[in-house]
Amino acid sequence: MAAPKKDTLLDWYRQMVLIRRFEEKCAELYQQGKIGGFLHLYIGQEATGVGVVSALRDHDHIITAYRDHGIALAKGMEPRRVMAEMLGKRTGTSGGKGGSMHLADREKRFWGGHGIVGGHLPLAAGIALKARYLEQDEVVVALMGDGATNIGYFHESLNLSAVWDLPVVWLIENNGYGMGTAVERASGQPELVKRAIAYGMREGPRVDGMDVLAVHEAVSEAIAYAAKHGPVLMESLTYRFEGHSMGDPQRYRSKDEVARYAEGDPIGRFRTYLDGKFKNVLPELDEIERQVQATIAEAVEFAENSPEPTYEDLVSFVYA
């Protein structure tokens, strides 16, 4: 695969920083009571999100679970409208009705964050079925957590996709835990990608999910394969630096463990990589950081000044 150009790489960097800073801001707003409900941060997993989204071709599709801010922002959803959704405002991407867990953008072929573990996997199969049915060259990338591989939805969706040769890249974002349950405590076969064998589908790689380039390359290959031959199961090995959601006391892991992973921070790693590759790039990266901060400040202002939803919003869109 041809190495991505500098502009592309800097854009990936911008996306990763945007996701990180956006979520740090969200955590702050949550503490202030401006964001409610559940807030699941993606911090630590940015390389996976950006690597995956950058591998999509324009006509490909993506769907994920409730830990969805990273995918939304990488897909280019407007930060101000995503922030408005966080604050439950009518200008939000779901009109304030979905919240953090339920971001989606039909135009961008991002079919949503979904809150029921595994519930979106059959949807991915169905979207891929559309592509096969209409003989369109489209692939669905379905992201899920490690924990989601143990719900019945996973089994039924993967099996169907294999039987019908559906163009799906099933991508497990293995961040080590489903809430407080470590992968080894939840999965008889902790090398989750091996499940592919049981379904007779292509066993994809276990890619280093903290390396945006590696994720990009592996997912690009998987998409090319899925478009031609059918489903692939792959894994991105990553780690969430924050709790499962806000207020998680994190009794199930040690501070040392978290600190160890934090040393491999995907943004720091990518910055070092860029620094080694391009002469005098650090000022450019710092400028990106400044721009991101401005974008976020603007997004928060927009969201805070946006109107709340109304009774009419409450009752709209129950039916077509």
Add this chain to the structure above:
Amino acid sequence: MTEKIITIREALSSALREEMLRDERVFIMGEEVGVWGGTYAVTRGFLDEFGARRVRDTPISEMVIAGAAVGAAMAGLRPVAEIMTINFAFVAMDAIVNHMAKVRYMFNGQFTVPMVIRTTTGGGKQLAATHSHAPEVIFAHFPGMYVAVPGTAYDAKGMLKAAIRDDNPVLFVEHSTMLQRRSPVPVDDPDFLLPIGKSDIKRTGKDVTIVTYQKGLEWSTQAAEMLAQEGIEAEIIDLRWLRPLDLEPVFESVKKTNRAVIVEESLPMFNVGAEVAAQLQEQVFDYLDAPVKRVSAMDQPLPYAANIELMALPDAQKVVKAVKEVL
């Protein structure tokens, strides 16, 4: 008998603990019940006290949590399975409805299913449409299982202990926003049990009968206090169980008040109020001086944004308004 004021959370926790100490066959299984200490901290400390044999963390697999509990119960254990929230019980619906509630009948009594599924219900926490259901009434549709809906710490304790000791499967529904509510509970009686399928008069009054449970009990109690200031005396009957459904005290009450309002968090179509109203007109039609009123959530999914979520849910004001309409 000494009583202590404790929270619903503490009541549930002590009921579980006492029953596990009493009967070795009682064990807990579910997501995050062990190492995490329970999503709602009800089983905090249990893993240390009882060990991993009796406090079993499961994968995210509601179907097998419910289904394996059915099998274990059929085979002689007494599982207390936990489904983190009732929203996820839909994933396990078949295990619950077609197996838990049916195997005894279908095999002509060869099997008993002495198990409890504990779960949490309710909206009002900005969790959006999939995570905000209060659908316990759906489960009450099916014979072969019971549905418990306690609204106080006292009830939670006595009902959970009774549910664990009973030989029938019980869906035990706790309200996720009420776990900190306090009331006096007997603490030194390891056999403190409340009868299965008995409703309870929580407040006496002569002007109107409010039939309710769980979160509705809270709204109704607030409403009754507001009404009392205007000289209107509401009688509140807490159903406590949706199945077996005990409406005798409701009939007696309506004979006295001649008016009834049913208050619940469920959706309005085919809800508890619909059943109670139907039975009221069958049983005490001649005593009714006004149409029976229902207060429930609005007929639609719940949104994330707090302001419109509140619009869609019942509250004390809505109860007051309904009462005034029947007076």
